[in-house]
Amino acid sequence: MAADSAEMVERTAGARQAGPPEGASGPAKLELIGIGKEFHTKRAHTQALSGIDLTIRDGEFVSVIGRSGCGKTTLLRMLAGLLSPSTGQILIEGRSLWNGARVDTSVVSQLGVVFQEANLFPWYSVAENIALPLRLRGDGKAERLARAYELAELVGLGGFERSYPRELSGGMRQRVAIARALSIRPKLLLMDEPFGALDALTRERMNLELQRIALATAATVVFITHDITEAVFLGDRVVHLTPRPGRIRQVKAIEFDRPRGIDVQTEPGFGAIVRDLRHALDEDEGR
Numbered sequence: 705m706a707a708d709s710a711e712m713v714e715r716t717a718g719a720r721q722a723g724p725p726e727g728a729s730g731p732a733k734l735e736l737i738g739i740g741k742e743f744h745t746k747r748a749h750t751q752a753l754s755g756i757d758l759t760i761r762d763g764e765f766v767s768v769i770g771r772s773g774c775g776k777t778t779l780l781r782m783l784a785g786l787l788s789p790s791t792g793q794i795l796i797e798g799r800s801l802w803n804g805a806r807v808d809t810s811v812v813s814q815l816g817v818v819f820q821e822a823n824l825f826p827w828y829s830v831a832e833n834i835a836l837p838l839r840l841r842g843d844g845k846a847e848r849l850a851r852a853y854e855l856a857e858l859v860g861l862g863g864f865e866r867s868y869p870r871e872l873s874g875g876m877r878q879r880v881a882i883a884r885a886l887s888i889r890p891k892l893l894l895m896d897e898p899f900g901a902l903d904a905l906t907r908e909r910m911n912l913e914l915q916r917i918a919l920a921t922a923a924t925v926v927f928i929t930h931d932i933t934e935a936v937f938l939g940d941r942v943v944h945l946t947p948r949p950g951r952i953r954q955v956k957a958i959e960f961d962r963p964r965g966i967d968v969q970t971e972p973g974f975g976a977i978v979r980d981l982r983h984a985l986d987e988d989e990g991r
C-alpha cells in the first residue's frame with residue numbers, strides 16, 4: 705500500500721471508530737429529497753419508489769436492503785445518473801444531479817459504479833481495465849498506468865496488472881471493477897450487489913477487503929445488497945426499504961468500531977441487529 709494510503713487508513717480508521725455518530729456530523733455528500741419513481745408501460749403503472757428522504761455524510765458507508773422488487777436497483781440507477789427520478793431532487797455535494805430528465809454529466813463523471821457483473825473488457829489487461837475511465841477522460845498514459853498499478857495494489861491484485869480477465873477468479877474480477885470505479889477518485893462509490901455472484905467464503909473475504917479499501921480511500925459508499933449480515937457488517941447505517949411503493953421503513957445505525965473483523969458477527973449485539981432487520985423484512989413479505 706502506498707504511504708499516503710497507509711496514512712489515510714490510520715486517519716479514517718480513527719475517524720470511523722465511533723461509527724455513524726461521527727459520519728453523521730460530517731458535511732452532506734449526498735442528499736435525496738422527496739425522491740419518487742414511477743414506471744409506465746403498456747401493461748402496468750408501477751410506483752417503484754416514493755418519498756425517499758436521506759442524507760449521507762462524507763465518508764459514510766450506507767447499506768441498502770429490502771425485499772426483491774422494493775426499488776433498490778431503481779434507486780441506485782437514479783444515483784448513478786442512469787434513470788431520472790419522477791419526483792424530488794438528488795444533490796451531490798450540493799449540486800443537482802438531475803435537471804428534470806436531463807442529467808448533469810459533469811456530476812455523473814465524478815461517480816464510481818460497481819454492478820454484480822464486473823463487466824471487464826476481455827481484450828484489456830487488469831491495469832488497462834482499471835485505467836479505462838482515466839483514458840476516457842484523457843489522462844496521459846504514464847499517469848493512468850501509475851494510478852492503475854497503485855489501485856491494483858490497493859485492491860489486492862499487485863502482480864496481476866498484466867493478466868487478462870479470463871485468467872482471474874470471480875472475486876478478482878470484482879476487485880478490478882472496484883479499482884476501476886475508484887480510479888477517478890469518485891465523490892461517491894455506488895455498488896449494486898457487487899458480491900452477489902460470489903460464493904460465501906469469497907464474499908466474506910471481499911467484505912473485509914471492501915471495508916479496508918473504503919477506510920483507505922475515505923470513500924462515501926452506497927451499497928445495495930440482499931444479504932442482511934453483509935449490510936450490517938459493512939454499514940455505518942443500514943437503510944431498510946419496504947416494497948410497493950419502495951419507502952424507507954427504518955435507518956439503523958451500526959455502532960461497531962472499525963475496522964471490523966469477521967468475529968464481530970458472533971457478538972450478541974450484531975446478531976440482535978440482524979435478527980431485528982430480518983424480522984422487519986419478513987413483515988414486508990405480506991405487503
Ligand SMILES: Nc1ncnc2c1ncn2[C@@H]1O[C@H](COP(=O)(O)OP(=O)(O)OP(=O)(O)O)[C@@H](O)[C@H]1O
Nearest residue numbers: 743744745750752771772773774775776777778779
Ligand atoms: N424499466 C422498468 N420498467 C417498468 N418497471 C420497472 C422497471 N425497472 C424496475 N421496474 C419495477 O420497479 C420495481 C422495483 O424494481 P427494482 O429492480 O428497483 O427492485 P429491486 O429492489 O432492485 O429488486 P431485486 O432485489 O429483485 O433486484 C419493480 O416492481 C419492477 O418491476
